[in-house]
Amino acid sequence: MKSYTIEEINEILKGEIIGNTTQKITAPEQLEMANISEISFIGNKKYEKLWATSKAGAAVVNKDISIEPGENRAFIKVKNADLAMSQVLELFAPPAPIFAVDIHPTAVIDQSATVCNGVRIGPGCYIGPKVVIGDNATIYPNVTIMDECTIGKNTTIWPGTVIRERCHIGNDCILHPNVTIGADGFGFRPDPERGLVKIPQIGNVIIGNSVEIGANSCVDRGKFSSTIVGDGCKVDNIVQIGHNCNIGKFCIIAGHSGLAGSITIGNGVIIGGNAAVKDHVTIGDGAIVGGGSGVIADIPAGKTVLGYPAVEARDALKQWAILKRLANESKK
Template sequence: MELTVKQIATLLEGEVAGNDLLKISSLAKIEEGKPGDISFLANPKYESFLYSTQASAVIVNRSFQPQKPVSPALIFVENSYSAFTRLLEEYHRHISFARVGVEEPVFMGEGTSLGSEIYRGAFSYIGRNCQIGNNVKIYPHAYVGDNVRIGDNTIIHPGARILNNCLIGRYCVIHPGAVIGSEGFGFAPQPDGTYKTIPQLGNVIVEDYVNVGAGTTIDCATMGSTVIRLGAKLDNLVQIGHNVEIGRHTVVAAQTGIAGSTKIGDKCIIGGQVGFAGHLTIANGTKVGAQSGVGKSVKEEGVSLNGSTAFLMRDNMRSQAIFRRLPELERRLEELEKKTDK
């Protein structure tokens, strides 16, 4: 991908000071920039690098005024960090969707339809009666089961597994090793102490603009659907149980486990290694700190939880403060007991 400084400025709705015909082929940190790179300056701590960087262009805020002469071209924008993020997204989109065509060997079942601009990597598998949208990229060793639908502009990375009857939306990213639609953890206890498997007959619905991290597992529903709503982001190694629902634009960090039939609201923020019991309802905007255990439903919107078992953060922090003082409090109690005995 090669663009001129002028083309990048147009994309970012910015203004150029310097040579706008310079060619840009890569992105870099400002302290590591070399000719052909573009970088950005948002934190004043890094301003000194602006005067020594070898980058061809640097994105800066409109309010920025250089204190010394600079060699790179400057692109002035409203928010340099946001603008550089947008440029990263554009660069990533370009390299992610660059591949088109079929690398043999591959397999595709009967009754499956493919859109335009498809990429099918070597050893990828697509089952029967699938509908694959336009500009979908299915990388090597990915598996797509029967009756699966995948929307336009979605990427299925190497080794990902999408099992039978699952529905994947548009502009989704399924990272390597993710498993969508695996059998839910359903076993009925028997009188003799053994367990009988409960068939899991549902599917998984992943709506548009969802990211599913590497090694993450989303179980199919017992009946109906496990649902990941619009814009949700799941980190690596997240476990989503059967019939769970993740709300719109909710983010879930790594090693979190959500037990069956729990409903997580919209725009929640879930830290790493959080555990949710089953059949809970978590209100919109809930924030849960890392390594918390949530055993009860949360009805009030926008609260912050922390601890195991999790409860209101302000109460938890107060309890931790008391906990740290326990040795001192114990000593004082012993002194009081001695005085009482006397």
């Protein structure tokens, strides 16, 4: 079991220790569940009240926290407790699943594929013709990577993921279980003689560097060229990204969101959970789409929209207040 003194933890966080404890810290835990040998976090003053009933031996806290830790307990004050929390979690993180051999004998790897240095490939994987897998990539069991794909350095692909032909994944990416990259875009047109005619989807998907895509999410291939997810984007579980979307850098897309085809998204955009975005819409840099919103028109850079259909946040709140007042008056 890993254990650290409060001083050893602070050597990493570079904060200020308030109080004192001789207790070795063995794990991080939330305030309500922590015991004396565990460290917790207070990232907002509204959670100060929970400290009195918490049994945690220590906590990482923001500098504006005004309470004292108490006897044989300690705080580490930092500028941003949420960011410091990530460092503590890394400190206590258990090891990744073990590979008994780097390339499992049940993996099927085409002879034309290129597997670079330090790559690990688990059982039941399929690596197709002319695939290139970069240095130190980790491919967990039952992953399928089809013809002419490239996988960047230090990328991790978890079980059940399918990457279809000619798609490209950048360096330092994480694809969680059962992600699908490069499925056909949803393209059909009615024909009076043949019913719904499938439109061939002959493009691909390009994923940038340091992108993380959550479990069971799907990024469809382009109809003509590429569906693009830019560097640093973080996509939650069960997200649909339609064909020919072009997503900028460092965007956040929360779970159950759906992007229709040919959407353009700028840099630093945040899309809340269960949001839906209409095809051919443009969302400007730094815009925010509230959870559950339905976007049917372009959003200028820096704007926040809410509602269904989505409108500027201030207008949405006014509309909701009016509806609430009307509902209350109707009860009289």
